[in-house]
Amino acid sequence: MSNIRFNFPAPVIDASVDRLRQEVRAFLREEVKRGSFEPVTDCWCAGIDTEFSRKLGQQGWIGVTWPKIYGGREWSALHRYVITEELLVAGAPVHAHWIADRQSGPLILATGSETMKRKVLPRIAAGECFIALGLSEPESGSDLASVRTRAQRVNGGWEINGTKLWSSGAQVCQYMTVLARTGERDAANRHGGLTQFLVPLDAPGVSVRGIQDMSGVEHFNESHFDRVFVTDEAVLGQEGEGWKQITSELALERSGPERFLSTFVALETAFQQCAQDLQGRQATVMGMMVARLRALRAMSFGVAALLSEGKSPDVEAALVKDLGTRFEQDIIEGLREFWPIRLKQPFGDELHHLLSDSLLRQPSFTLRGGTNEILKGIVARGLGLR
Amino acid sequence: MEQTDQLILDTATRLFTDHCEAEVVNKAESGEVPDSLLKSIIETGLPLAWVSEEAGGVGGSLALGFGLIRLSAAFALPAPLAETMVANQLLAQAGLEVAVSWAAPIFDASALPRLHGNHVSGIVEEAPGVAEEAVLVVPVAEGDTIRIAVIDPEAVILEPRESLAGEPRTRVTLDTVVPRVLSEPVAGMTEAGLRQFFALVRASQIAGALEKINDLTVAYVQERQQFGRPLGKFQAIQHKVADIAGESALASAAVEQAVRTLSAQKAPFSGAAETGLAVATAKVVTSTASGLVARIAHQSHGAMGFSFEYPLQQYSRRILGWRDEYGTEFYWGEWIAQVVAGEIRDAGSTAWELVSR
Numbered sequence: 001m002s003n004i005r006f007n008f009p010a011p012v013i014d015a016s017v018d019r020l021r022q023e024v025r026a027f028l029r030e031e032v033k034r035g036s037f038e039p040v041t042d043c044w045c046a047g048i049d050t051e052f053s054r055k056l057g058q059q060g061w062i063g064v065t066w067p068k069i070y071g072g073r074e075w076s077a078l079h080r081y082v083i084t085e086e087l088l089v090a091g092a093p094v095h096a097h098w099i100a101d102r103q104s105g106p107l108i109l110a111t112g113s114e115t116m117k118r119k120v121l122p123r124i125a126a127g128e129c130f131i132a133l134g135l136s137e138p139e140s141g142s143d144l145a146s147v148r149t150r151a152q153r154v155n156g157g158w159e160i161n162g163t164k165l166w167s168s169g170a171q172v173c174q175y176m177t178v179l180a181r182t183g184e185r186d187a188a189n190r191h192g193g194l195t196q197f198l199v200p201l202d203a204p205g206v207s208v209r210g211i212q213d214m215s216g217v218e219h220f221n222e223s224h225f226d227r228v229f230v231t232d233e234a235v236l237g238q239e240g241e242g243w244k245q246i247t248s249e250l251a252l253e254r255s256g257p258e259r260f261l262s263t264f265v266a267l268e269t270a271f272q273q274c275a276q277d278l279q280g281r282q283a284t285v286m287g288m289m290v291a292r293l294r295a296l297r298a299m300s301f302g303v304a305a306l307l308s309e310g311k312s313p314d315v316e317a318a319l320v321k322d323l324g325t326r327f328e329q330d331i332i333e334g335l336r337e338f339w340p341i342r343l344k345q346p347f348g349d350e351l352h353h354l355l356s357d358s359l360l361r362q363p364s365f366t367l368r369g370g371t372n373e374i375l376k377g378i379v380a381r382g383l384g385l386r
Numbered sequence: 387m388e389q390t391d392q393l394i395l396d397t398a399t400r401l402f403t404d405h406c407e408a409e410v411v412n413k414a415e416s417g418e419v420p421d422s423l424l425k426s427i428i429e430t431g432l433p434l435a436w437v438s439e440e441a442g443g444v445g446g447s448l449a450l451g452f453g454l455i456r457l458s459a460a461f462a463l464p465a466p467l468a469e470t471m472v473a474n475q476l477l478a479q480a481g482l483e484v485a486v487s488w489a490a491p492i493f494d495a496s497a498l499p500r501l502h503g504n505h506v507s508g509i510v511e512e513a514p515g516v517a518e519e520a521v522l523v524v525p526v527a528e529g530d531t532i533r534i535a536v537i538d539p540e541a542v543i544l545e546p547r548e549s550l551a552g553e554p555r556t557r558v559t560l561d562t563v564v565p566r567v568l569s570e571p572v573a574g575m576t577e578a579g580l581r582q583f584f585a586l587v588r589a590s591q592i593a594g595a596l597e598k599i600n601d602l603t604v605a606y607v608q609e610r611q612q613f614g615r616p617l618g619k620f621q622a623i624q625h626k627v628a629d630i631a632g633e634s635a636l637a638s639a640a641v642e643q644a645v646r647t648l649s650a651q652k653a654p655f656s657g658a659a660e661t662g663l664a665v666a667t668a669k670v671v672t673s674t675a676s677g678l679v680a681r682i683a684h685q686s687h688g689a690m691g692f693s694f695e696y697p698l699q700q701y702s703r704r705i706l707g708w709r710d711e712y713g714t715e716f717y718w719g720e721w722i723a724q725v726v727a728g729e730i731r732d733a734g735s736t737a738w739e740l741v742s743r
């Protein structure tokens with residue numbers, strides 16, 4: 001039996017991290033005051049505003065951990081962490097650049113060609129180039145290794161055919177990282193023969209169609225690839241290594257603050273609204289939320305610290321996402337005891353708007369980036385049960 | 387954690403492994419005193435973990451002490467080690483001589499006994515860890531200050547109680563008792579600080595017990611076969627066990643951040659607001675986890691886990707009791723909310739400010 005001892009070390013926070021937090025906070029306060037955005041719930045998925053992303057790029061707050069030659073600032077992962085936290089807490093419309101900053105950029109940095117890095121990364125950092133994820137397909141959701149999109153070698157490059165689904169924000173993106181089958185299916189090695197490509201979405205043969213979600217927001221997309229030609233330059237990393245790359249992206253993807261802060265803006269607004277005479281059961285319920293949030297944050301920080309030590313805390317990251325995404329939903333479930341949610345329209349009531357919006361958005365929290373059932377499977381494997 | 391800290395924890399692990407098997411815990415509850423365990427705990431000086439070397443102790447950090455308490459809970463230790471450590475810590479903070487054997491801190495988070503002139507009066511309903519030969523270490527209030535009184539068991543009325551897990555709890559009645567030793571007012575000690583410290587002791591114990599319950603459950607579902615395969619091969623069971631791991635991990639993160647925050651304070655019993663938030667977080671999370679984990683672990687163990695003979699119940703009963711001692715998750719949840727609301731009202735602050743602090 002493997003006795004797992006979870007350990008969540010504290011990252012070392014120097015003064016520059018705190019300073020950065022204050023800077024970002026002040027900037028966002030100013031932006032809200034100027035009316036440049038209205039705080040929204042689930043802002044890292046539902047809030048698309050390319051102009052706002054460009055502003056953040058101009059501030060130098062995208063791709064901050066990357067080398068300077070590629071437009072980064074060579075800051076620590078912790079610097080990036082506090083930027084993302086403050087953006088989420090403010091409910092800022094950050095989806096346009098979120099994926100590229102969080103995972104496509106680092107993926108390109110790790111696996112892209114020099115030409116690609118010099119061409120794409122500085123534009124991402126400037127808030128001018130956005131990237132969508134091309135993972136899921138109509139027939140491949142949790143079972144990602146079953147993707148049917150194919151890339152075949154042709155003269156001078158590759159030809160891609162297939163359909164990608166649920167790519168958030170693709171309508172404003174210049175590129176998509178497309179996971180495609182490049183080798184034959186092998187029952188003994190289901191995860192082999194997969195390769196990732198960086199595909200320009202303006203290439204001939206690509207069509208992107210928006211899909212509305214149940215909350216009324218159109219951020220999802222279905223993208224068709226019909227004999228799309230890309231050069232060898234578009235291959236990310238080694239042919240056939242796509243699966244390994246994806247799983248190493250996941251610890252980063254799963255443990256960040258967007259896995260427990262998606263609805264925090266509602267909790268903050270609720271506190272502001274009732275602080276004058278908060279008492280009794282309402283205080284108990286809301287305070288317990290703050291406690292759980294503080295603990296989740298300690299856990300997420302711990303995973304960040306482990307990642308920066310070069311460890312692979314896959315199980316810990318899966319736990320953060322499983323617990324965190326359920327907590328995001330529980331916030332709204334808890335608050336509705338005191339602020340019942342009946343109408344869709346806000347009628348000027350900001351809190352109500354945040355609550356009803358969250359409620360209609362939150363089924364996705366425990367699905368995206370690996371369903372919680374998949375995550376529990378990863379934990380069970382870590383415990384030696386499978 | 388420093389290297390010497392790890393050495394002490396390793397020593398303790400060996401000691402508990404050798405002298406505190408599951409059977410010893412059950413027998414202790416049935417009245418058979420675990421002599422060899424008690425003797426070796428005293429001999430190794432573990433109860434002095436927090437006492438400085440000048441005062442004859444180990445000079446361990448706060449983190450070491452809380453780590454030791456957490457470890458002891460992972461063995462369901464039927465000995466008042468945590469209580470004696472805390473009592474000695476109180477004595478040391480008050481500049482008094484520490485106890486060479488067992489000591490009990492007479493504090494249950496209700497109003498402190500009061501000092502009038504040279505005598506102490508008051509009732510502490512559920513004092514932990516009172517063994518017959520223990521020295522009673524009593525925080526007493528005099529106006530706004532707190533002193534530490536050392537009182538002989540013969541000088542008070544002791545009425546034995548039991549926790550859910552059969553651990554000693556005692557109703558202590560002090561009626562104009564003259565302490566054997568009385569400290570000066572202790573600088574940097576407040577009732578809030580005492581409450582926080584004891585809450586963190588329980589939270590640490592819960593975190594340790596949750597780890598053990600996780601281990602026990604994983605082992606059980608791997609071993610137990612039904613329908614021709616181990617229970618652990620059923621996805622329904624896997625997901626339940628993953629939930630235990632999640633609650634245990636969260637509890638661990640919560641306790642560690644609280645220990646770090648407390649360690650950064652000059653005085654461990656000062657009750658600073660920052661420590662309060664961190665400790666309250668730990669107690670809310672561990673107390674909440676206790677109910678969830680006890681339920682899932684028992685469900686996974688079937689009838690076996692319900693029997694006295696099987697060790698699960700020693701841990702589940704402990705966490706179910708500890709979660710309500712020194713403040714439930716509801717108590718500390720409300721406490722946090724009032725701090726947040728207060729800062730919003732008085733300083734125009736935000737909840738996020740208090741989360742990210």
